Amino acid sequence: xTAKVVQAxxxxxxxxxxxxxxxPIVAERKFLKTADLAKLGSDGxxxxxxxxxxxxxxxxxxxxxxKTPIVDVIVHKVxxxxxxxxxxxxxxxxxGDALFKRHxxxxxxxxxxxxxxxxxxxESLNTSNLFASLLRITFKVVS
Numbered sequence: 818x819t820a821k822v823v824q825a826x827x828x829x830x831x832x833x834x835x836x837x838x839x840x841p842i843v844a845e846r847k848f849l850k851t852a853d854l855a856k857l858g859s860d861g862x863x864x865x866x867x868x869x870x871x872x873x874x875x876x877x878x879x880x881x882x883x884k885t886p887i888v889d890v891i892v893h894k895v896x897x898x899x900x901x902x903x904x905x906x907x908x909x910x911x912x913g914d915a916l917f918k919r920h921x922x923x924x925x926x927x928x929x930x931x932x933x934x935x936x937x938x939x940e941s942l943n944t945s946n947l948f949a950s951l952l953r954i955t956f957k958v959v960s
Contacts, residue, residue: 825886
């Protein structure tokens with residue numbers, strides 16, 4: 818059996834690749850120690866790199882454990898100018914809206930929180946014109 822956080826990441830990849838967000842976008846799960854944006858290889862297409870962030874466990878009650886997989890989604894694209902930002906941020910918002918409160922039957926979990934950091938890495942934007950926005954997706958699983 819695959820770790821719950823990996824399953825959650827795979828569910829997010831499937832939701833993004835199966836969704837419609839106003840622009841074509843390709844999502845894939847990767848394992849990176851840190852999100853090294855310079856190595857994400859954005860080639861001008863809009864991409865979403867889905868990363869397994871963490872798994873939190875806490876008591877839900879005396880007999881149940883609440884597992885909270887957390888997944889990061891980095892939406893990234895090399896941009897020509899700042900004029901592209903509004904459309905890219907709208908895509909990010911649409912992805913967050915599509916995931917929020919959604920039930921994922923495959924992992925018996927609900928998306929209970931979406932945190933959006935509009936400009937994830939200003940340095941990459943200034944040096945390589947790489948727009949990157951971070952969505953942190955938090956699931957609720959009770960077992």
